[in-house]
Amino acid sequence: MLIGIAVVALIWGLEEYFDVILPYDRYGYFITIIVAAFCLLLAHFLRRANTAKILLFFYMSLYLISLTILSFINSANSGDIYTFSSTLQWLPILYLVAFLFLSVKQAVISTIAIYALLVSLLILPYLGLLHVESAALKALSINITLSHAVYIFCMFGVIKLKQTQKESQLKALQMEQAANNDGLLGIGNRRLLEAELDSRVAKHTPFSLLLIDIDFFKSINDVHGHLVGDDTLREITQCMNANLRPQDMLGRWGGEEFLVIANGAKFDSALTLAERLRTAVESHSFSTVGKVTVSIGVSQFKPDKPLSQTFAEADKALYQAKNAGRNQVVAAA
Incomplete structure (x- = not known):
């Protein structure tokens, strides 16, 4: 509106200077500036x-x-x-x-x-x-x-x-959202996670990986049915999301496996985060199936090694956690 007021004033001035202004324009320009100024006041000060x-x-x-x-x-x-x-x-x-x-x-x-x-x-x-x-x-x-x-x-x-x-x-x-999000859980799917990881590797952004698997999830589906299994996945997703930091990203890696990208986290911080997630799931009361636990493998990405090696380390740590009795966090060697 300020620009409009300036334009009207300029036109008024030019017409006065060249003596081509009409009598009713002389009053009209003045009233226009007053109305525009009032509207400016109304918009910016009175919202x-x-x-x-x-x-x-x-x-x-x-x-x-x-x-x-x-x-x-x-x-x-x-x-x-x-x-x-x-x-x-x-x-x-x-x-x-x-x-x-x-x-x-x-x-x-x-x-x-x-x-x-x-x-x-x-x-x-x-x-x-x-x-x-x-x-x-x-x-x-x-x-x-x-x-x-x-x-x-x-x-x-x-x-x-x-x-x-x-x-x-x-x-x-x-x-794009449909292609990048898991329709059941409303979080990123494997495609989105891979794109995020490639982006962070390209930018040399430090991060750690938390590979999470639900313990004995197959038995939940077998005993209670797939609908209860889906509800369990949703509750676990909500439980973990509530315990992540703002900079962390949770996604579904596939089946009952989840992946957390702990952006910028040092290895000790990533282990603390993993333990917090494990504890949160263990202490959560699931409406139908009762107690559910997760096993977590943690690895840290380093610029001097390929991303695939970081995944391999997280997967190996997860395998060790499941072999050691499940419901625990294991750090990559």
């Missing part, structure tokens, strides 16, 4: 931005439409089309402001209403309701009717294109 936008749009519409009607009548009487053509060159700004400040539905209605008013005004001479002798004014009326129709058509086209682009971007985002 009523939407009200300010609507108020400013309707004021501009009233001002420019009034000028259009007055200048048209004046041109019809005097034969001088300068005033009318000067006003018409600013009228299309209403179409733009409508789509910037109003909802799409409100903007469409406002634009059609403004154009209908303009057309009805311009066809008055052809209906015999207003005597116009100036051939230039008649030609200008026809050109304005056609050109404004093109403006509106192009504006609708741009808006439609923008909506289509937004819909395409949203659909692409939804497809």
Whole structure:
């Protein structure tokens, strides 16, 4: 709005300097600056931005439409089309402001209403309701009717294109999320985890891996059924998520296996985190199956060894934890 106020002030100053300002414009520019300043106050200090936008749009519409009607009548009487053509060159700004400040539905209605008013005004001479002798004014009326129709058509086209682009971007985002997230648990899947790991390796970001396996999960499915098994997976996911740090990432590696990427964690911190997760699951009371435990293997990535070796170490540590009686954390050698 500050830019708008500055533009109006500049136009006012130039017209005064070149002595081409119309009497009602001199008052109109002053009132426009006052209204714009009030809307600026309303938006930034009273936090009523939407009200300010609507108020400013309707004021501009009233001002420019009034000028259009007055200048048209004046041109019809005097034969001088300068005033009318000067006003018409600013009228299309209403179409733009409508789509910037109003909802799409409100903007469409406002634009059609403004154009209908303009057309009805311009066809008055052809209906015999207003005597116009100036051939230039008649030609200008026809050109304005056609050109404004093109403006509106192009504006609708741009808006439609923008909506289509937004819909395409949203659909692409939804497809990407569906491809990267586990549909059952709502956390990252193996594809997302691998992409995160590749990114961190490329950036040389230090991290540790916690490879987590649910103990005797097959027996849960066999005894209670897969629906209870799914509920158990969800509860374990929620339990572990509640005990992670903000910088950690939990994902489903596959089946009943989970992977935690402990970003920036030193090995001792990663072991502490793993123990906290194991304890949290062990102490959690599951609604149907009772007590559930997990085994965790922990390894630390180092730049001088490949990522596959870090995984192999975490997998070996997990295997040792399960062989040693499960429900425990084992660190990679």
